[in-house]
Amino acid sequence: VVRPVDDDREHLREGDRVLLIIEDDVKFARILVAMAREKGFKAVVAIRGDTGLALANELQPAAITLDIQLPVVDGWSILDRLKRNPRTRHIPVHVISIVEKSKKGSAMGAFAFLEKPVSKDALEGAFTHITDFVDKKVKRLLLVEDDKVQAASIREVVAGEDVDIVSVENAKDAVQQLEKGDFDAVVLDLLLPDQDGTQLLEQIKTQERFKDLPIVVYTGKDLTKREETRLKKYAESVILKSGATSPEKLLSDTVLFLHRVESKLPPKSQELLKTSRELSDNVAGKKVLIVDDDVRNIFALTSVLESQGLEVLYAENGKDGIDSLERNPDVDVVLMDVMMPEMDGYQTMKAIRQDPSHKALPIIAITAKALKEDREKCIQAGASDYLPKPVDADKLMELIRLWTRG
Numbered sequence: 001v002v003r004p005v006d007d008d009r010e011h012l013r014e015g016d017r018v019l020l021i022i023e024d025d026v027k028f029a030r031i032l033v034a035m036a037r038e039k040g041f042k043a044v045v046a047i048r049g050d051t052g053l054a055l056a057n058e059l060q061p062a063a064i065t066l067d068i069q070l071p072v073v074d075g076w077s078i079l080d081r082l083k084r085n086p087r088t089r090h091i092p093v094h095v096i097s098i099v100e101k102s103k104k105g106s107a108m109g110a111f112a113f114l115e116k117p118v119s120k121d122a123l124e125g126a127f128t129h130i131t132d133f134v135d136k137k138v139k140r141l142l143l144v145e146d147d148k149v150q151a152a153s154i155r156e157v158v159a160g161e162d163v164d165i166v167s168v169e170n171a172k173d174a175v176q177q178l179e180k181g182d183f184d185a186v187v188l189d190l191l192l193p194d195q196d197g198t199q200l201l202e203q204i205k206t207q208e209r210f211k212d213l214p215i216v217v218y219t220g221k222d223l224t225k226r227e228e229t230r231l232k233k234y235a236e237s238v239i240l241k242s243g244a245t246s247p248e249k250l251l252s253d254t255v256l257f258l259h260r261v262e263s264k265l266p267p268k269s270q271e272l273l274k275t276s277r278e279l280s281d282n283v284a285g286k287k288v289l290i291v292d293d294d295v296r297n298i299f300a301l302t303s304v305l306e307s308q309g310l311e312v313l314y315a316e317n318g319k320d321g322i323d324s325l326e327r328n329p330d331v332d333v334v335l336m337d338v339m340m341p342e343m344d345g346y347q348t349m350k351a352i353r354q355d356p357s358h359k360a361l362p363i364i365a366i367t368a369k370a371l372k373e374d375r376e377k378c379i380q381a382g383a384s385d386y387l388p389k390p391v392d393a394d395k396l397m398e399l400i401r402l403w404t405r406g
Helices: 026-036 049-058 075-084 103-108 120-135 148-158 172-180 197-205 225-234 246-259 267-280 296-305 318-325 345-354 372-380 393-402
Strands: 018-022 042-044 063-066 093-095 112-115 139-144 163-168 185-188 213-217 237-242 288-289 311-315 333-337 363-367 385-388
Touching: 018 026, 018 049, 018 213, 018 372, 026 042, 026 120, 026 197, 049 063, 049 075, 049 385, 063 075, 075 093, 075 393, 093 120, 103 225, 103 372, 112 120, 139 148, 139 172, 148 163, 148 246, 148 363, 163 172, 172 185, 172 197, 185 197, 185 246, 185 318, 197 213, 197 225, 213 246, 225 237, 246 267, 288 296, 296 311, 296 393, 311 318, 318 333, 318 345, 333 345, 333 385, 345 363, 345 372, 363 372, 363 393, 372 385, 385 393
Parallel strands: 018 042, 018 063, 063 093, 093 112, 139 163, 139 185, 185 213, 213 237, 288 311, 288 333, 333 363, 363 385
Antiparallel strands: none
8 A cells, every 4th residue: 555654554563652643734744753753653644534543543552643624534523532432532642733722622631732833843842742741651640629538539539550649738739739740630629728729720721831731620619600611711621529420520531631541440440430431422312324234243233232222224235225325314323344245345435435425424344354454444445443243242332432422
């Protein structure tokens, strides 16, 4: 395969530090590849958004650089999907784009932001920032909370071997800690004895060196709409302690902003996250089209999907699948068997992608084997994701949840 940018995807070994570069400006992508190699990374380039998403899932890179204006799927959608997927949520994503920095990116979990055009020094700085973070095995969290009982319960929710929590009880100590410490995130209560927490938040965030430091406001204070809007200007997340699922939300947000690997969290924390995710990701009522020539497969998949409240349509060959999409433009996701007679899954996916209205339709390819070549072939044909046979029901539901969000 001739690629527009020469990268390292053919030379990856177990244990390599991989940087995934999702960037459609070929010249700039080449600069990023050269710099990544200088810093000891192996670089892999995706010039389309959907390909970038699939590669992130497959390669589990150490870090990602992301442009926002991309063909097929834009950078905001990519960031959203990366940060909702438990397999890729921990990967630091450095946005480098002509689109100006916005609160939106930080709140979604972007690691840092650089606005194009970028100077060589700024790029050097960005790579140093990424490298330092990737090298850091234990992340540091500053907890600003004057109530000892609350502080202890927050520690219990957030604790783990991969995070070092430093607690302070007032604004003055918080500022001192930030001055001398290298923190990766802050959890902040607003009702502090010596200063209003909102003022402290503004004081921290208006300093250039703390602009990318994620701050989660976790408060027992009843907020007016105006107060909440003011907080959201500076904080990445605002959580009310009185909320029914506030501990889950606190865990989820700190895991996101500290880029913690979900599978390495304490079992209790993993369970808490799984429960909160299932509550927020109800797929009932979504419409799925299965394209498969084997009626037994259709039957098996249908029973899994219908048990979750999904509406299922099916087609027994590629041509019927395309016709079915014409008749049902509201299909939310397609499950495509790759091995079919006459028009196979690859040809069918290519044909579906020719239609502009189906450019962003999620298509999950079902492949006979989990070979790297098969996967790459699926993605090139237009698949959003893939699953090897025999299909694992939990994995299938996880992918459907992931691809049918928002």
